[in-house]
Every structure is written in structure tokens, then in C-alpha cells.
Amino acid sequence: MISTAVKELNAARQQRLGQIKDLEAQIQKIDSALAALSGSVVSGAATVAAKGKGKRKMSAAAKAKLSAFQKARWAKINAAKAKAPTASAPVAKPAKKKFVMSPAHRAALKKAQAARWAKVSAAKKK
Numbered sequence: 001m002i003s004t005a006v007k008e009l010n011a012a013r014q015q016r017l018g019q020i021k022d023l024e025a026q027i028q029k030i031d032s033a034l035a036a037l038s039g040s041v042v043s044g045a046a047t048v049a050a051k052g053k054g055k056r057k058m059s060a061a062a063k064a065k066l067s068a069f070q071k072a073r074w075a076k077i078n079a080a081k082a083k084a085p086t087a088s089a090p091v092a093k094p095a096k097k098k099f100v101m102s103p104a105h106r107a108a109l110k111k112a113q114a115a116r117w118a119k120v121s122a123a124k125k126k
Contacts, residue, residue, distance in 0.1 A: 101109075
């Protein structure tokens with residue numbers, strides 16, 4: 001039962017492989033016909049091989065056009081910055097007021113701390 005299913009799958013696989021080979025042959029024929037008509041290689045894989053991995057080149061006119069565009073763009077940005085008020089200039093913040101403890105508060109803390117240490121010392125002596 002399982003072997004029958006495996007045989008059927010293998011037969012279907014072989015049929016698909018045959019169809020793929022037929023389609024590849026048709027693609028090859030179409031590519032060669034197009035190449036004959038246009039005088040160049042057309043298929044995707046063939047064009048990559050035909051072009052090679054050369055560096056892209058830009059014409060001098062295209063470079064000049066891009067350069068002019070970028071210069072105009074940056075001039076516009078810089079002009080907008082010049083017109084805007086200097087919001088980016090750091091504004092001096094008022095100095096933070098230093099905390100000063102009153103003498104009465106200091107004395108209260110000193111007294112509380114002395115009481116804590118006296119308690120610890122008494123616990124150690126016992």
C-alpha cells in the first residue's frame with residue numbers, strides 16, 4: 001500500500017521534471033528568437049553573464065544635473081536655518097539652588113544618630 005503511493009509520487013515527480021525540461025527548452029527557443037531579432041542576448045541569466053559586473057557609469061550631464069539639484073537643496077535648507085531664530089542656541093538655565101540645612105535640623109539629626117548608635121552599642125554589650 002505504501003509502496004504503491006511512493007510509486008505514484010515518483011511517477012508524478014518524473015512527469016513534472018519532464019514538463020520542466022520542456023518549458024526550459026521553449027524558453028531557450030524564445031530567447032534565441034528574440035536575440036536573433038534584436039541582435040542581443042535577452043534572457044535573464046544570459047543578460048547577467050553578458051553585462052558582467054562592471055561599474056555603473058554616469059554621464060557628465062547627469063552628474064552636473066545631480067550636483068546642481070543637491071546644491072539648490074542645501075542652499076534652501078541653509079537659507080531656512082538662517083531665517084529662523086536661533087532656537088538651537090543654548091538658553092542659560094538658572095542655577096539650581098543648593099540645599100542648606102538649618103542648624104536646628106542638623107542638631108536634631110545628630111541627636112537621632114547618637115541615639116541609634118547608643119542602641120547598637122548597648123545591643124553589642126549584652
